Structure formats: structure tokens, C-alpha cells
Amino acid sequence: MPMKLAVPDLISNSYFPVEAAVKLGFFKDEGLDVELELIFPVDKAYAALRDGVVDFVGGSAHSALAAFPEWKGVKLLCAQGQGMYWFLVMRSDLVTVPGDVNVVKGRKIGAAPWVEMGLRQLLGMSDIDIERDNVQIAPVPGANAGNVNFGVTAAKALEEGKIDGFWANGMGAETAVRGGVGTVVVDVRRGGGPSDAFNFTMASLATTDQLISRSPEVAAAAVRAVVRTHKALKNDITLASKVGGLMFPPNEAALIETLIARDVPYYDASISKSFIEGMNQFSRNIGILKGNPTYEDIVAEQFSDLWQR
Known part of the structure; x- marks a missing residue:
């Protein structure tokens, strides 16, 4: 068996x-x-x-x-x-300074359960208060429908305007960037965000x-x-x-x-x-x-x- x-x-x-x-x-x-x-x-x-x-x-x-x-x-x-191998990707039209996590303020971010914990902690270490700064972190629309790729589902939701950004895998990030709808704001593995986040x-x-x-x-x-x-x-x-x-x-x-x-x-x-x-x-x-x-x-x-x- x-x-x-x-x-x-x-x-x-x-x-x-x-x-x-x-x-x-x-x-x-x-x-x-x-x-x-x-x-x-x-x-x-x-x-x-x-x-x-x-x-x-x-x-x-x-x-x-x-x-x-x-x-x-x-x-x-x-x-x-x-x-930690996830990326913070935001709508391209929102990103004026690459790496500036302040772009999440007042925005809706898609993230999977338990995966979102890494984003919450990273933002907290970057002086972003989820409640004060009105950051909505929630599941990506359609991601629970038995889909085999969370990241690509997130990229599609970003393109359709259902979310302002997402915290997901490299496949989703690459799809959004190549499609012109998303910009990578944080890539922890390659030096983005607080250094401690690498070992989350x-x-x-x-x-x-x-x-x-x-x-x-x-x-x-x-x-x-x-x-x-x-x-x-x-x-x-x-x-x-x-x-x-x-x-x-x-x-x-x-x-x-x-x-x-x-x-x-x-x-x-x-x-x-x-x-x-x-x-x-x-x-x-x-x-x-x-x-x-x-x-x-x-x-x-x-x-x-x-x-x-």
C-alpha cells in the first residue's frame, strides 16, 4: 500500500x-x-x-x-x-518605493491560513499595526475551491481587483509580476524585511x-x-x-x-x-x-x- x-x-x-x-x-x-x-x-x-x-x-x-x-x-x-519562502506582492500601481511595507496600509491582503502568521509578524516588526493601519488580511477569494495552486489563484484575484496584494509563493509572485499586475515588495529569503523573519x-x-x-x-x-x-x-x-x-x-x-x-x-x-x-x-x-x-x-x-x- x-x-x-x-x-x-x-x-x-x-x-x-x-x-x-x-x-x-x-x-x-x-x-x-x-x-x-x-x-x-x-x-x-x-x-x-x-x-x-x-x-x-x-x-x-x-x-x-x-x-x-x-x-x-x-x-x-x-x-x-x-x-521563509513567501513573497509580499502588491498591485503595481500602488508601489512607488520597492520594499516599503507601508503600502499595505488601508489595503486588503490575501493569505492562506497559518501562512498569514508570517506576514502579520513581519508587518508588526516593521511598525505596521494591523488594526490601527486598517490592514485586512484574509483568505484569497476562490482559494478554498479545491484549487491546486494558491499563488496563481491569488495572482488572478489581484488582477481582478478582488484584493490589493497577497502573501504567497514564488509561482504566484512570478505570475503577477510577468502579467504586469503585481510588484514584489518583500522577498525575505533574498534580504527583504526584518532579518529575523528568515527563521520564522x-x-x-x-x-x-x-x-x-x-x-x-x-x-x-x-x-x-x-x-x-x-x-x-x-x-x-x-x-x-x-x-x-x-x-x-x-x-x-x-x-x-x-x-x-x-x-x-x-x-x-x-x-x-x-x-x-x-x-x-x-x-x-x-x-x-x-x-x-x-x-x-x-x-x-x-x-x-x-x-x-
Whole structure:
């Protein structure tokens, strides 16, 4: 029976490493029969992991707390990529100074549940008060209709004037920019926004303590598959187009190689202690974590020797 790996956004660069690991056969090469399953939003993906409906989640690391309070019962196996990977994109006609987050004042911003937490904290650190400055952060119209690409749905809503901006993935950002309707205001990975925001979250691969205890060889194989995928994409970026051709509609398939070429410098499976410290602080600040779990409480460090192989 195939194992299931849930991702909250399918036609996107956000969780491309685990998607490519399936489509390029690296999970299979490691002895795992893995199927991708779209479960949106990300808190529902982690709930499915908790309930035994799926075996892994490839999603935002901090969002595990939606289903596993205080990190009880779940572990991060490895990173899909370093750093918070979402973009703040605003209507092009509103942006006069690139990088100036004041453009959000009095505006409606589309963002997915749990993803929006990163935006709220980033704005707060940039002296933007959500209530005082009348910033509306809400789900993107149409994004809950079983759509496989949150970012492209957000870009369409921006073009149609349903929102003034969005906080979403690179695919959505690129679509909006190329369409002339959006301008990137914040790209945290590449130096935009407060420096602390880089460690708010990351795209990770997670599973349960139960699976690790029962089948440590399965967890190790999953880590090896992601590491092999990182190496393959770094060595041959055209593999991104191959995977895109198998999974994506033509427009998004045409973009994915460019996006992955931009992302590969962040393809490192390791999870540092400084990242965990930053994510814990972020999680406490936004009220989804009360305590101070240790690195070992959050990360399956018994597989750390596999991260650089």
C-alpha cells in the first residue's frame, strides 16, 4: 500500500523538492512507494498526519503546531529549503518605493491560513499595526475551491481587483509580476524585511514520532530521497522542467525551471539550532506556542548525518 505525502500547494515551487522526489523516482529508489496528496490549507495537512491519514507532510514547519501542540508527537525530518519562502506582492500601481511595507496600509491582503502568521509578524516588526493601519488580511477569494495552486489563484484575484496584494509563493509572485499586475515588495529569503523573519519558518518534511519509532528506516529513506533530489536539481536544473511537464499546466510548467534555479541556493536539508530558536520565538510571539521545546523535541536529529550526503 502506497505511503501518502501531503502538500498544501501542489503547482508551486514551495514544496517542489518532495514533489520532484516522487516524480523523479527518488523515493522509489530508496524503497518507498509514495503518493502525493493535496490537502489545503496546511493545518488540515498536519491534522491528516496526526490522524494517520497521511504518513508525511511537506509544508511550512511552524504549522505542525496546528495539530501537534507544543511539538508533541511530531518531528521535522529535514528541510526542503532554508528560510521563509513567501513573497509580499502588491498591485503595481500602488508601489512607488520597492520594499516599503507601508503600502499595505488601508489595503486588503490575501493569505492562506497559518501562512498569514508570517506576514502579520513581519508587518508588526516593521511598525505596521494591523488594526490601527486598517490592514485586512484574509483568505484569497476562490482559494478554498479545491484549487491546486494558491499563488496563481491569488495572482488572478489581484488582477481582478478582488484584493490589493497577497502573501504567497514564488509561482504566484512570478505570475503577477510577468502579467504586469503585481510588484514584489518583500522577498525575505533574498534580504527583504526584518532579518529575523528568515527563521520564522521553512519548507520542511515532517512525520510522526510513531512512524519514526516504528519504522526508522522509512524515515531515513525519506530524508535520503530529499537530499538526492536537492543534488539532482542543483546538477541539472532542466529536471525541474521535466517534473513540471508531468505535473503542471503549460503556463506554470514554463515557469518552474526559472523559479527552481532561483531557489536551489537554499536547497540544504539541514535544520540548524539557530533556525529552531528563531521559529520558537516567532511561534511564541504569534501565540501558537507557550513553552520552549528543545531542538531535540522538534527535530529528528538521529537522521542529521544524512542531510549532507
